Amino acid sequence: MELVAILKCLLLATNTTARIEQLRYEIIHYVEKFEELYYQYKYDRLSVCKLTLHALLHVADDVLRCGPVWVAWSFSVERYCREITFCAKSKVVPYKTINKHVLQMSQVAAIACKYPQVRKALLFGKNDAPTPVSRMEYVYPEYEEHNIVLRYPSVRQFFLKLPLCKHLARFFCTNYPRQTYTAWLGFIPERCERWGKLRIAEGGDSIRSAIACNPASVYGGRDSSFIRFTFQKDENKNNPNASINMVDAIGYGRLEFLLAVTLPQDDNFGIDVSTTHILAYITEAKDVEGDGTNEILYFTKFGRSFILDATSIKNVAGRVFTKARRAAGEWAIVDRSGGLEKTDFSVEEHDPNDEEGWEN
Structure with a gap:
């Protein structure tokens, strides 16, 4: 039930800094208890310690830095995942493509910090240019x-x-x-x-x-x-x-x-x-x-x-x-060409002057 209490706290619409600081120690206690019960500090049981378990240790810092997880995850992380998964076309050597794409995204971000017009185009622009064709x-x-x-x-x-x-x-x-x-x-x-x-x-x-x-x-x-x-x-x-x-x-x-x-x-x-x-x-x-x-x-x-x-x-x-x-x-x-073949993180575009659908 410790994990349930942690998740309920993170899903609250409002929270205080003091509550998040307390949550930090609750998460540490949960992770240590998990390792004691399942990992048991044995090398052959290391596989039970998933990456997501230890990612919990950073949640409190992320909430203090970025806001509630239901805001940061839904928008920032999903959009970033969309960018990463879209470029990983190769099923044999995907990591080279991902590394190159992440580097290019960082380069564009650095350019946008220096040139306001580029930053504005990245935020509000829409690229209608056709997909380039390579030399091959x-x-x-x-x-x-x-x-x-x-x-x-x-x-x-x-x-x-x-x-x-x-x-x-x-x-x-x-x-x-x-x-x-x-x-x-x-x-x-x-x-x-x-x-x-x-x-x-x-x-x-x-x-x-x-x-x-x-x-x-x-x-x-x-x-x-x-x-x-x-x-x-x-x-x-x-x-x-x-x-x-x-x-x-x-x-x-x-x-x-x-x-x-x-x-x-x-x-x-x-x-x-x-x-x-x-x-x-x-x-x-x-x-x-x-x-x-x-x-x-x-x-x-x-x-x-x-x-x-x-x-x-x-x-x-x-x-x-x-x-x-x-x-x-x-x-x-x-044949995986059916309607459930892909995960799409895209969000429907709305006219900023159209207030229909924004009552909530």
């Missing part, structure tokens, strides 16, 4: 609004072999049926660009295709080529007598590589100006149907390969090999 990335104008960013490695003059040309012709014939499959097969250029990685801007995933996975690198043990994508299928494909009814569907598969195919202007094909298509070459997880965010889906092997537009790729998915249901083993799909 490229954005085609046709896909800028779709947040598709291509990343190296790339092959600028990639030769399209006949089997791959057939896949491309099948894709263009299906999506742009003005010309026949044979006509598209002859129209497709001999060479295009091949890219190994893809980034979905505005907080999306960074995807490494199968050709870009290097087992010898630091990231080699992580394969982020398995993806979730959307496509359209005929709802009545198993009923030859029914009319065609195309519906949206979800699929999973391995991203082999990406192609940037530039088609020249041609009136016969309905191309008014030279246009670049970013296409994904995907090998599907065979016989997988359904949404992996609602249920666990399983597959045993990969199936056919096909071409889709890069905008069909939604996010990276995981796969775990298990023998829980089959002796030979199978892959379970882990």
